[in-house]
Amino acid sequence: MDGTVTYDELVRATERRLIRLGLMLTGNLHSAEDLVQTVLARAHRRWDRISGLDHPEAYLRTMVVNEFLSWRRILKNRELPLAEPLDRPSDEDIGSRQALKDATWQLLTTLPKQQRAVLVLRYYEDLSDDEIATILGVATGTVRSNASRALANLRDHLSTEEED
Numbered sequence: 726m727d728g729t730v731t732y733d734e735l736v737r738a739t740e741r742r743l744i745r746l747g748l749m750l751t752g753n754l755h756s757a758e759d760l761v762q763t764v765l766a767r768a769h770r771r772w773d774r775i776s777g778l779d780h781p782e783a784y785l786r787t788m789v790v791n792e793f794l795s796w797r798r799i800l801k802n803r804e805l806p807l808a809e810p811l812d813r814p815s816d817e818d819i820g821s822r823q824a825l826k827d828a829t830w831q832l833l834t835t836l837p838k839q840q841r842a843v844l845v846l847r848y849y850e851d852l853s854d855d856e857i858a859t860i861l862g863v864a865t866g867t868v869r870s871n872a873s874r875a876l877a878n879l880r881d882h883l884s885t886e887e888e889d
Contacts, residue, residue, distance in 0.1 A: 730781065732772045736765060739782050743789055749845040750793040752830050760796065764788045786850070787860045790842055794861075832879050840875035843868055 730738075740761065747757030768775055768785060775781050833841055839861070846857045847868075854872075858865045 730776065732769055732776070735781055735785070739785055740765075742782075743785060746786060746789055746845070746850060747793070749833075749849045750790070750842060752834050760789060760792055764792050767792075790846065790860050794838055794842065832882060835882055836875050836878055840871045840878065843871040844875050847872060 743761045743764070744754075744757050747760040748754055751757050751760060764785060768788065775784055778784050833844070836844070842861065843857060846852045846860060847854075852860070854865045854868045857868045861868065
């Protein structure tokens, strides 16, 4: 996208991708929509600055990740979120693919926020370590160590489940 794109055009072009990113980060469609709405509202107020960027979509993606990390701190310190009921398959079997998605969501929610963000950006958004480091404002080595720790945590969790 070039510098001549309007705010409305950028929102139409990126909203679905940003919501999918928010969904991967939050694990909840409603929270993802709230997250993206908050980011888009802030972006609208700063549109004169954002519109001049070479890659405004990348800037919005960074805003979504940063807002997610900020929300987690806010929720941890001020609010006590209620657990959401687990989606249980109905009498109609929706298949092993859905079960795998649910298991993946459950595993991702066990990770610390920074590790979760690294995995989502690496494997869902298909970003390089350098791009992830830029978005998170950390060194590339930190991205790699967070990814390594996250994958080790997931492996440990899976092996613990297999033993049970």
